[in-house]
Amino acid sequence: MLAAVLAGLSVGVVSGCGPGVLTLGVSYDRPGLAIRAGNDFSGFDTVLGRDLARRLGHPGKKDVSLINVPERRTTPPTGELPYDVLVAAYPATDALRAKADLVGPYLSGVQDLAVRADERDAVSATSLAGRRVCAVAGSEIGRTAPTAFPGATIAYRSTLSTCLTELRRGTVDAVTDERLALRGYAAEQPFRGTIRVAGVSIATFDYYLAVRRKDPRLCGRVKDALTAAVADGGWARAYEEQLVRTGVTERVPAPPRAITGCTG
Structure with a gap:
């Protein structure tokens, strides 16, 4: 499956971007959150994004274009946001606020560590001094890694899958x-059984939807759609289906309590 995912990373636009098509920026290689295997897409971000699109009047697959978001995750590419809505676990950085309207949070996250499965010693941010820690270049987590892991050597790579492959090796x-x-x-x-997640909470994040400013009404509509998805259980169903049933996590957390953005 991973080979199919990596093969799909070079493909940008999934469907046409003609009139009436909503473009969603999603990751292609984050299992559980958003992943592409051939022409199949899954993951919480992708499923929630399609649900929001349906609520915005784009109900069919042909009504939505899924565009790959680069792994350099501090901000999207330079210039105007190249998607109508970005659904890719971005924290609310000043750089992102400068390019788009933010709506959320739609998901909360935790910075953690992965180590080889045969490493049984307790692992923490400070225990890695003198060792090599890999992080995605250009990401917010990568930016703060030298401070988060004092004394460690930070090895920057272009994708998370590259970091994990080097961990296995x-x-x-x-x-x-x-x-x-x-x-x-x-x-x-090929990572199952060869790596394990340490369960170390290094930092916490709230992730936001980013909305292109080209249509001044779109932000309010996205906010209403996300609020409705939380209220009627659509958010929880997507989380259960994509993150709990797949074994990524054990339970559905409480959904976001207050959706902010646009005018408040």
């Missing part, structure tokens, strides 16, 4: 990223 000693993404990979071949 012994080139690095740990990988730091979003816990759900790490658990998603740990449940998939």
